[in-house]
Amino acid sequence: QQQVKQSPQSLIVQKGGISIINCAYENTAFDYFPWYQQFPGKGPALLIAIRPDVSEKKEGRFTISFNKSAKQFSLHIMDSQPGDSATYFCAASIGSGNTGKLIFGQGTTLQVKP
Amino acid sequence: GAVVSQHPSRVICKSGTSVKIECRSLDFQATTMFWYRQFPKQSLMLMATSNEGSKATYEQGVEKDKFLINHASLTLSTLTVTSAHPEDSSFYICSARDVSSGSHEQYFGPGTRLTVT
Numbered sequence: 001q002q003q004v005k006q007s008p009q010s011l012i013v014q015k016g017g018i019s020i021i022n023c024a025y026e027n028t029a030f031d032y033f034p035w036y037q038q039f040p041g042k043g044p045a046l047l048i049a050i051r052p053d054v055s056e057k058k059e060g061r062f063t064i065s066f067n068k069s070a071k072q073f074s075l076h077i078m079d080s081q082p083g084d085s086a087t088y089f090c091a092a093s094i095g096s097g098n099t100g101k102l103i104f105g106q107g108t109t110l111q112v113k114p
Numbered sequence: 115g116a117v118v119s120q121h122p123s124r125v126i127c128k129s130g131t132s133v134k135i136e137c138r139s140l141d142f143q144a145t146t147m148f149w150y151r152q153f154p155k156q157s158l159m160l161m162a163t164s165n166e167g168s169k170a171t172y173e174q175g176v177e178k179d180k181f182l183i184n185h186a187s188l189t190l191s192t193l194t195v196t197s198a199h200p201e202d203s204s205f206y207i208c209s210a211r212d213v214s215s216g217s218h219e220q221y222f223g224p225g226t227r228l229t230v231t
Contacts, residue, residue, distance in 0.1 A: 032218040043120075043207050043222040044158070051218075089157060093218065100146065100211055100218055104157045 002027060004092050006105025013112050019077040021108045023090035026071065030092040032100070035064065035075045038087045038107075047088075048075070080112045116142045118210050120223035127198055128231055135193045135226045137208030143188040144210035148220065149181075152205045164191055198230040 006023045013019045023033075031052055036044035050057045050064040050073065057064045063076040077084055090105040117140040127133045137147060146165050150158040162178075164170040164185035172178045182194040191210075195202055207225040211217070 034218075034220075036222070041205075041225070041227070043118075043209075043225045045222065046219060049219070093220075100220060101148070101160060101163055102209075102220060107157045109155075 002103055004090060004103050004105045006090050006108060008108060009106065010109045011111070013080045013110065015080065015082060015112055015114050017080050017112075019080045019084065019110055019112070020074060021088055021090070021110075022072065022074045023092075023105050024070075024072045025092050025103075027092070027094075028071070029094050030103075032093045033064070033066065033073050034091050034093075034102070035062075036089045036091065038089065044089060077110075080110075082112045082114050085110055085112050116140075116210075116212075116219070116221040118144075118208065118221045118223040120206075120208055120226050122226060123224065124227040124229070126229045126231060129199055130197055132194055132196045133198055133228060135195075135206055135208075135228075137191045137193070137210070137223050139189045139210045139212075139221070142210075142212050142221075143214070144191070144212060145188065145214050146211045147185055147191040148209045148211075149183060149191075149193050150207045150209070152207060152225075158207060161193075195228065198228070200230045203228055203230045 034049035035047045038044040048062045061078045066073045088108045091102040093100045093102045119138045121136045149161045162170045162172045170183035185191040209220045209222040211220045
């Protein structure tokens, strides 16, 4: 119930292409869904996050699509660049009135080929 | 944006010794801090949650007597790995959240690479 399942495990995209990473969850109490980007040897950095009351959020080249009924959400990276090559983690938490413990997906290693 | 620092960035210690890792929120008050460990090519595994001034809550399977967490102020939390062994070698990452602000956002430190020889 507390799991967040992420796919694919790895992804190779050509420069300029669209990278799509998917996540699914079971716990309907989750109310905050962030995506993090992590470079080797560094801590994760928050990319974009969404609450379940909206179906889509866009920030620059990054878009989260959220399907509450299917309990799925995805990250789309438009016009992917070699600098986007990193590991991406989705996560979910119960934030309201809570400590906001994050449950992470397994991670997706993205390689953008020039 | 909110900044979280960790010190040291990497540490090598001998088996049986203890090592302390500091996590600081530089420009906000962190009412709640989290400690994670991450093995190569794996996801982050939450070890414990600490609230300022109270005892940490450890995740199942994490030895609280081995991984001592102190959250003595709103800007500092420490993780002490006691009697370290080679299997404790890992990447330790802290994160911080200001629950009182109502924000869900959690800010991560740069991580500490621990190698136990």
